[in-house]
Amino acid sequence: MRVLVTGARGMVGRLVCSALSRQHTVLGTDVAEGCEHLDISDTNRVFEVFEEFKPETVIHCAAMTDVDGCERDPDRAYLVNAIGTWNLACACASAECPIIYVSTDYVFDGEKTSPYTEFDNPNPINVYGASKLAGEEAVKDLCAKHFIVRTSWIVAPHGKNFALTILNLAQKRIAEGAADKPLTVVADQIGSPTHARDLAEFLSSLVGSKLYGTYHFTNSGSCSWFEFASTVLEYAGIKQVKVVPIKSEEWPTPTRRPKYSVLRHYRLELLGRDNVRNWKEAVRELISEWTTARQ
């Protein structure tokens, strides 16, 4: 099948392209260098790429993912996350091409105390979440053949993500002789880390499926950012730098974040297909990839 991937230089898009290339003809696109240039906010260009490549499925991973950046520049966030998705949804609708849209736990407000299912009502509390929800609505309104896959707290051995930030900060402290200065990490926001490769395999498995609709997909289990950071350093064998838990109020950012955004894979559970590995196993693999990359 001919599959168009947006955001192909990003954390997820890169692994989606490699997973797909085993079975499909893939066109990876991005605004970043290294693949076919496609700015999804450019309507004409979106239709031009469709005309040239004639995709039979689109996996839409491109987004403005800098959550604080979205809060500072809402116009840009809506242009990329909502209008960009709208453009792709319009092109998919006119080509009758299924679209797989990657969305986020941040569509929820975090007020629940048990995992969110696909049947819970979104209520975003920040611009990133609202602009991604607008993208979900565009896909739902325009494309009968759509998948919306909500995920959270993505990690990968490349790109900008929390696990690599913690590892780099700890190493910097050690290199500067400041290992006794602990890392402070928020302990009152709970979610589920997700290895980008597990998500990429799941997204690829949807190509050709007719089981359209909304899915939640993360690694299983949940933790706070503090537990996540502690586990990353433990598995990396970095004992010199300690992690200290703090409250969200002690780490002021421009963005309100949900306190609790664990996603229950209810749709997969009901289909009898919820067998995603635990986040700790995913972190173990990530550390091994990180270690290999440094050798």
Ligand SMILES: NC(=O)c1ccc[n+]([C@@H]2O[C@H](COP(=O)([O-])OP(=O)(O)OC[C@H]3O[C@@H](n4cnc5c(N)ncnc54)[C@H](OP(=O)(O)O)[C@@H]3O)[C@@H](O)[C@H]2O)c1
């Ligand atoms: N990261 C997470 O923890 C997380 C959690 C939940 C959901 N998600 C969703 O998962 C998807 C993949 O995220 P990711 O972590 O792989 O993000 P990422 O690493 O930031 O990749 C996104 C890619 O899209 C590109 N892009 C930005 N604006 C674009 C535009 N106008 N046209 C085309 N490409 C554009 C980015 O380029 P630049 O880098 O040059 O901007 C980047 O290469 C996104 O839809 C995101 O909302 C992510």
